[in-house]
Amino acid sequence: MTRQVNMSDSDELKADKPATLGEFGRIARFFAPLASGAPGALGLTDDAALIDCPLAERLVVTVDAMVEGVHFLGSDPPDLVARKLVRVNLSDLAAMAARPVGYFLTTALPKSRGDDWLAGFAAGLAQDQAEFGIALMGGDSVSTPGPITLTLTAFGRIDVGAEVRRGGACPGDLVFVSGTIGDGALGLEAAQGKLDGVLGPADVAFLADRYRLPRPRVVLGSLLSGLASAMMDVSDGLVGDLGHICTLSGVAGVVEAARVPLSVAAARLPDRLATVLTGGDDYELLFTASPDRQAQILAAAKASGVPVTAIGRIEAGQGVRVLDAAGSDIVLDGVGWRHF
Amino acid sequence: MTRQVNMSDSDELKADKPATLGEFGRIARFFAPLASGAPGALGLTDDAALIDCPLAERLVVTVDAMVEGVHFLGSDPPDLVARKLVRVNLSDLAAMAARPVGYFLTTALPKSRGDDWLAGFAAGLAQDQAEFGIALMGGDSVSTPGPITLTLTAFGRIDVGAEVRRGGACPGDLVFVSGTIGDGALGLEAAQGKLDGVLGPADVAFLADRYRLPRPRVVLGSLLSGLASAMMDVSDGLVGDLGHICTLSGVAGVVEAARVPLSVAAARLPDRLATVLTGGDDYELLFTASPDRQAQILAAAKASGVPVTAIGRIEAGQGVRVLDAAGSDIVLDGVGWRHF
Missing domain, CATH: 3.90.650.10 (PurM-like C-terminal domain)
Structure with missing residues (x-):
């Protein structure tokens, strides 16, 4: 992770800050359980994750970001925000005919969002992980003075040559x-x-x-x-x-x-x-x-x-x-x- | 990509907005050239990118985000911001002993940042792509009412079993x-x-x-x-x-x-x-x-x-x-x- 420019003790002691476990506590509480089904996530404790690709398959990768106030509202239930973030990415994988495997997640959260928001967000991720058979592979958690900003990188697999692209339409189709x-x-x-x-x-x-x-x-x-x-x-x-x-x-x-x-x-x-x-x-x-x-x-x-x-x-x-x-x-x- | 909740014509017509090519124009101008060296990026025109993984290798993946005002200053030269973003991620790959291959990039930019900022940012990416032999594979471009928020997902390769992890230190080392x-x-x-x-x-x-x-x-x-x-x-x-x-x-x-x-x-x-x-x-x-x-x-x-x-x-x-x-x-x- 990148070290913060402006982290200060006074920031950490602000009286109106909601309850938070801190970055490592949040990873352990909310994110590590979501990675337990993916051995290559290495428990989210290493510098990077490992992804194996079976013979004759290739990986299909897509990224979609959502910003509070642009793509969703700050008042939206956090579990639904999480599930929409997952699903818009899985939709991109589906459009290539790929089978979803896992995802990397970056959360940039303002200090006004406490652990309760993150708990709801993680519950939504867990629900859709179960529904679609995917697991968290890694990511980054940073703070922001701005709106909630979420970036998800989703991985799928497909047999080599089986992907469907946008450029193949023919007259008569x-x-x-x-x-x-x-x-x-x-x-x-x-x-x-x-x-x-x-x-x-x-x-x-x-x-x-x-x-x-x-x-x-x-x-x-x-x-x-x-x-x-x-x-x-x-x-x-x-x-x-x-x-x-x-x-x-x-x-x-x-x-x-x-x-x-x-x-x-x-x-x-x-x-x-x-x-x-x-x-x-x-x-x-x-x-x-x-x-x-x-x-x-x-x-x-x-x-x-x-x-x-x-x-x-x-x-x-x-x-x-x-x-x-x-x-x-x-x-x-x-x-x-x-x-x- | 995810459609914006609040995009409006009036937004687009604001007089104090700097010159911008719009999302598709920016992708074509600034990002597509950065993807030209990666066939699996599909010219950034499809829903997702394709990544092949040679036999007996695995992929190593890491994500690092940087937020204006937290990890860098808004006055920092945009080419240096880009290169730092690339490099902190490559450092994570290096720490696993992986060889870098490519990356996915999400930019959330405020409307106050025009194409000049993005041109400098892209120039920094191009410089480090050449230095480290990597290419842009895909990503997302969104607008934000908040600070510049950048997320990079970097990919490397390593022979199966050759990765170095954090948990292997032994007494006497x-x-x-x-x-x-x-x-x-x-x-x-x-x-x-x-x-x-x-x-x-x-x-x-x-x-x-x-x-x-x-x-x-x-x-x-x-x-x-x-x-x-x-x-x-x-x-x-x-x-x-x-x-x-x-x-x-x-x-x-x-x-x-x-x-x-x-x-x-x-x-x-x-x-x-x-x-x-x-x-x-x-x-x-x-x-x-x-x-x-x-x-x-x-x-x-x-x-x-x-x-x-x-x-x-x-x-x-x-x-x-x-x-x-x-x-x-x-x-x-x-x-x-x-x-x-």
């Missing part, structure tokens, strides 16, 4: 998504209370939960290796993310808006198409595949318990077009969406 | 350090102007440079595989770090203060023993080895161009004792050091 689209962006509005009175309490709660707790499609993603020609997860928004696939693949994408799968709650907001298509934070899989793979893809969907829907096609050219039910273009003009 | 000790802590004082008038300008500049730009001992560390019984880098302070080795090894350590190697500048401050022994931020290697390895260790030191000095021994028992030139204990009493 179909475009698919998993789950339902738009719940992330509408869920943020729900979590902020903006949909109170517009939707019933059950719908508001459903959408807020979808925003707070992504469902990374790790099983489905893994099953799509060899089937999908290109894949990524929907984080910036369906249309923009499909644009990334098209740019890297050198092709054009067509989305039929009426085919984009919506949750029951989102379907009750029929005037929110722009939010659904561009809002992001869905963490569903967006992928392309040859039409002759469709039966295997639907079987993978069934096996993983996650629905998959064909929403469009890949053509020669560039850019992404969105069509309404009549087949007319819906065009994004930089401010919102309008019909031509 | 000698204790060694590389380079000189105390320059890091004294260098912080020098960088803060506290040694102006106490030392000449050349000494002040030497120490400040030692603080700002650690020299990770990656070549020496790699050569110590099979020779050192336990190893770590000196970041928290020599005595405390030797304490970690002793605790994990179940042994006691003895340091002869007069043998601890000092730079010429540090030697001109004879009353600063406590700072030298406990100040930290040295990023030198601290290791133990059987006396019959001493000739090979000195050969490794010569081959790597980094001096190595025996400063003490390992005994049965627990804790760390520091002896003065007469063989009497010097005891840390929680505030400073005093003679018994």
